[in-house]
Amino acid sequence: MSANKKTWNKKNAWIIMLVILIAVIYASTLLRYRIDLTAEKRFSLNQSTKILLNNIDSTINITVFLTGDLPADYKKLSIATNDLLSEFRDISHNQIRFHFEKPGENLNDSDRAMFYDSLQHSGVVFEQNTDVASTNEKSTQQLIIPSAIIEYRNYRPVAVDLRSSRTVFKNYNVVNDEPQEDKEATLNAAEALLEYKFANAIDKLTRKNIPTVAYCVGNGEAGPQNANDLVQSLRNEYRLAIFDLKQSYPDPSLINTLLIVKPTVPFTDEDKLKLDQYVMHGGKVIWCIDKLYAELDSLMRSQADFVAFDRNLNIDDILFRYGVRINGNLLQDLNCSKIPLVTGYNADGSPRMQRFPWPYYPFLSSPNNNIVSKNLDRVLSIFPSSIDTVKSPGVAKTILLSSDTSSRLISSPAIVSLNKIMDDISAQNFNSYNEHYIPVVVLLEGKFNSLYTNRLTQNVKDSVSKALGKPFAASNLGTTKQIVMSDADIVTNEVSETTGALPMGELPYENYRFANREFFLNCVDYLTSTSGIFESRNKDFMLRLLDKKKVENQKLSWQLINIAIPIAVIILFGLVYQWKRKNSFGI
Secondary structure, X not given: OOHHHHHHHHHHHHHHHHHHHHHHHHHHHHOOOOOOOOOOOOOOOOHXXXXXXXXXXXXXXXXXXXXXXXXXXXXXXXXXXXXXXHHHHHHOOOOEEEEEOOOOOOOOHHHHHHHHHHHHHOOOOOEEEEEEOOOOOOEEEEEEOOEEEEEEOOOOOEEEEOOOOOOOEOOOOOOOOOOOEOHHHHHHHHHHHHHHHHHHHHHHHHOOOOOEEEEEEOOOOOOOOOOHHHHHHHHOOOEEEEEEOOOOOOOOOOOOEEEEEOOOOOOOHHHHHHHHHHHHOOOEEEEEOOOEXXXXXXXXXXXXXXXXXXXXXXXXXXXXXXXXXEOOEEEEEOOEEEEEEEEEEOOOOOEEEEEEEEEEEEEEEOOOOOOOOOOOOOEEOOOOOOEEEOOOOOEEEEEEEEOOOOEEEEEOOEEEEOOOHHHHXXXXXXXXXXXXXXXXXXXXXXXXXXXXXXXXXXXXXHHHHHHHOOOOOOEOOOOEEEEEEOOHHHOOOOEEOXXXXXXXXXXXXXXXXXXXXXXXXXXXXXXXXXXXHHHHHHOOOOOOOOOHHHHHHOHHHHHHHHHHHHHHHHHHHHHHHHHHHHHHHOO
């Protein structure tokens, strides 16, 4: 083969390789594909989320406010948001469009303040971040807006809080220490919930049918003041109705979920029959029950003690039939809230207050990775009782919330005393808090059996059938769900004498809101939703952090390894190469 032909073949080979390379690069811009190699499938979307995005019929615009010169942790959350929304855009065939914006950047101070106020009324959250420099110990304040606004057609825009609804705390002594937030772990939990938060907001904006949630009355349930936050929260996402149990039978084809919140008047057999048939025909119920009468107001008024006694609501038999028993006791836990008490008086006569741990206000959390309460902050309870699960064929029980590891139970009639508050958590009584993870909220799922099977005459069954418009059912035709809480105060709110109704999960004189509202809305959403979006709450990102102490101690060593050694290797390679070249060619 001639030299010219060899040269020509070499040139053709290079041209062919260049054409193939250009074709591959162009094809890669058209095809988007990635493989998720992470153990927890961090970058994989839930199948129900993909179905939701594929079925979007109109453009959805998302404005993200988490941008600008952010601290490292928030920058990471901003990048994760961008990556997630990019995938949402691709799967939805560009029906989802998003951009990052720093709101009010070009406005003067007064206009910016008004604009921020309007955003806040829309549900956008603002956060003041304090950064303390380790070198000169100077602190700087920065306004961060970890929120996004989702707009769809002419509907009211929905705000998404990008932060986690779960605050992770470092290890601390629950009796003497104030909890310190672990910011890195909290923001990591926020990343795990991003898919659920955006998918859930899009689902609620685009759904064709809005479920109906009914607040049951007729048995002395919580009034408007104490149910204010519950009502306002539900109105934003559901059709809210008031249902009088004394007037008629609840219809599951019209009412998706029935709420029974803190009844104080005993249920009659007719009341229970109505509820029973509602469940048998597929209705879903959230029972928020205070079995014992125990209220802090009574204690504060008397400044002494009171006896917590049974309300005798007459629902033990129907709950037992469904698979649970609310016990006549009070639950205490050392991991609890604190209440302010007067410890003396100052020279000017003003009272001197001090906050004391109050074991009757235990913090609740998920004892397992259940889909409803996972990735939530602590839930505040007020004088809760314990729940036992009992045998009920065909019904699965899941504990949604329980106490912590240092709990105990006080049997009824229980004496609650302010004077014994320090004795209850003293060293000698500490060992009495030896019970763990006592259930307070239980989810029931499956086929329930009627309490009134073989207990009614045919005439009564006929009258029930006439009132229902359906035949009497001795068991579920399909499957349904119920949630039972042994503390109604989880979903009610306190009322301040100065500011009125407080948010759910917040105590007077405290500037912290627990996750009661988020937990309650999760419960309602889980019972009413059919989209499967809830499954994306199960994501759990592993937090793989460097040991900060080790990093500080070994900083110089790793700098040498990463900077000096590569340079030394390149220099050594150059010297060896020159030496070989000199020996081979004599240059």
